[in-house]
Amino acid sequence: MVAKQAAIRTFGLTKAYGDILALFNLDLEVSRGEVFGFLGPNGSGKTTTIRLLLDFIRPTSGRAEILGLDTRKHAFDLRRRVGNLPGDFMIYPQLTVDAFFKLCSGGRPGGMERARTLAERFGLDPGRKVGTLSSGNRQKAGLVQSLMHDPELVILDEPTSGLDPLVKEEFYGLVDEEKGRGKTIFLSSHVLPEIERICDRVGIVREGRLIAVEKVDSLKRHKRRRMAVTFAMPVPGAALNWGADGAVEVLASGNDHLELSIPEGSVDGVVKILAGLPVADLVFPEATLEEAFMSLYEGPAPQDPGPQVESRGDAS
Amino acid sequence: MKIAIMAVHLRLGMYGSLAWAGGLIIYAAAIVWIYPTVSEVEGMGDYLEAMPEQFRELAGVTDLTQALDEKGFFTFEGFLSTEYMSWFPVLLGIYAITSGAGIVARDAERGALDILLAQPLHRYGLLLTRAVTQIAVLGMLTAVSLVALLVGAALLAEPIGKVDLLYTHAIAFGLIVALYSVAVFWSAVFLRTSRALAVAGLGTVLAYVINVLAPSLGPLGWLEKLSPFAYYESLPLLNTGDVDPFSIIVYSGITLVALAAATRVFEHRDLVS
Structure with missing residues (x-):
């Protein structure tokens, strides 16, 4: 029952680069319709997890499912159903914003119309060349790109990086709307107030290991x-x-x-x-999430080679 | 999606392609323009004879006797072969290798690959769409060269076998595409433009040097056959239009194997540059 409802499931997902363990034995489940925050400092394994989910890199062991489909076997089909905002992305600077959206609209109907609506909402000039955009406006273009196909699941890596407070609020509102429409959002961040503001649950990753998965309120109560x-x-x-x-x-x-x-x-x-x-x-x-987060980061790093999940909240 | 990728590829490479087309036209025009003057200079035969064999090879003169006879160097075809068609695949090969080395590596480096492959597109689809588009661009540049020479010959009223010139360009194009495909393979292997360019460029220079030097290495002369340049001889092609089917097999084989290997590597590797 739960397996059918999961938007994301990973089974012992592990990624090593030589002797360096970027992600170890990740067992994670994100329910459909949930806004899930993936927390951790730089280099903790957040982006590795996202790249594994999107089949950009391949696991050393373990596997993952998105919307019930194996991420490796069904990578092509999943790209029709999943939106993605990579962290610190860049696209051809010579393209206009509108041409960039056209490039990303292939094979999926209705994308351009929604892209233009979202661009207007974010105050993005579609005639500007991507290379002339500020980092914040480029991030807006990336956000629009990730949402323009009305995907069932949106995976966002540091989505509000470079955005000003007003646009951040607009983004938070959009996340709330998407959640209201039954969409699932998986986002990585190290901006704790943001996670606190928009997420239902959080997973905290430390040195490639998942050390907690809980509801935001529940996590704060532990502090x-x-x-x-x-x-x-x-x-x-x-x-x-x-x-x-x-x-x-x-x-x-x-x-x-x-x-x-x-x-x-x-x-x-x-x-x-x-x-x-x-x-x-x-x-x-x-209590703030930051305090809870910091308390989980106090003390020595987990060394136990087994799964490091300390607690799991209810996904409902 | 693939059409959008093609359109963007053409749009981004438009100025580069136009510059190469303009360069080729200027080069062809210059060679055609100086031919009447050069053909009347006395002592060119002695000059050619006095050149070291390797230098003559470098200029596309593989057979001195043939070059000096009436169907050789001093004909319009011979001059075109030595001064233009022997260099044409080398020049366009530089462009081909440069563009091939960056085919996916450049996107990986700038972070665009994550956006492109988040769309409903297979990895092999992205690579092959780009490769085919660029091969079409190389084909157009080859056609520009062909037309420039034909127009130049017509303006000078120099008779030239149009079909022979077409076949020479076609085989040169085969060589250029083979060099391009190998560069594409290295791009998929390294996902770093500079590294792919270094390896593909070094390999091409090595192949060219082997082609030039191997015939004078005695028992090691067979090494020449390892070089793709060995299967392109512009002078006999321009004179007779006789295409060696083995050239077509070699160039098609290199292209298919290199592109198949590139897609396989790209399909299975981590997208980390």
Whole structure:
């Protein structure tokens, strides 16, 4: 049942370049209609994964399916159904934007009409030569190209790179619309607020290994959160008993202030303790994906040769 | 999609092709224009005889006796052979190798391959569409050369066998396409234009040198047959129009094998330059 619904499935997907392991044993499933963010710093394996999915490079072992079809055996058919924005792409600078869209429209009906609509929406001049475009406008042309055929799945590598904030918002709106139309979007990024804004789930990859796949909210909840408390009058340290298990860490303390690191599930206890104290101010910001991301990147790199998936959220 | 690829290929290479066409016309016109003057100079036979054999080979004179007789060097055909048709495949070969070396490598380097192959197009479709389009361009340039020489000969009222000239161009075209196809193969192997150009260019120069030097190497004379240049002799072709079918087989064979190997390599390799 789940297999039929998956937009992307990989089975032990591995890519090595000589002794360098670019991607190791990736088992990943992205459901249809989902916006999935693939997170990781440069060189972590994001682009390798995308290039494997698009059959630009071939796996050392393992395999992948897109829309239920093997990516190697059905690469040609899949290109009709999948849109792609490569990272840092370039096309012939002599072509106009419109000619570039025409080049990409072959074999798929209705593409040019949608391309012109999207170009207008992004404020892209179709008469300009690609070589004269700024990096942001070139990225817009790439985005239009990836969406112009109304693909069932769109794979985007760093899609908002070079875009100004207004166009980014336009792009986010477009992603929401596409999701509303049942399309699946798989995007790689290291812009965490963006992932937080548009993605349903994220996969985090580190040194070629998938270390977490979760819903964005769920991932944030796993993060320890900081709380800053200011007291109305001096409070002796002895009055503060956070329990013997050491779950709550005191990051900084004084007679009139306190900074705590609180794990998931301990908030209630902390609030009850503070209720008996003269609290003048309390700052407890929402956990960010960045904090969750950074916490997953703390500590040594995974060395276990087996699959590194620590947790998996519900795809629904 | 393939038509769009062809159109873009032609559009991007348009100025280069036009420049080569113009260059060939100028070169052909210059050779035709100076023939009446050169043909009247006395002592050219002594000059030709005094040249080292390798130099004569380089100028397309493979048989001195034939070159000096009445159907040889001092006829219009002989002069055209020595000064134009022996160099024509070398000149156009340079263009062919340069364009062949970049056929897919240039796109890989600039990042355009990821966009092109995200479209519904087989890898072999992209490579062969480009190759066939460029072979058509090389064919058009060969036709430009043929027409330029025919027009020049007509203006000078020099009689020349039109069919013989056509056959000479056709065999030269076969050689040029063979050189191009080998460059395409190296482009698919390396996905780096500079590396493909270096290997294809070096191989072509080596083949040319072998063709020139091998006949004077005594027992190693058979090495000449390893060079594709050995199957193109402009003077006998221009004089008689007798096409050696083996030339056609060799050039067709090199082209087909090189393009088949190029598509196979390109189809199975990682697209990483």
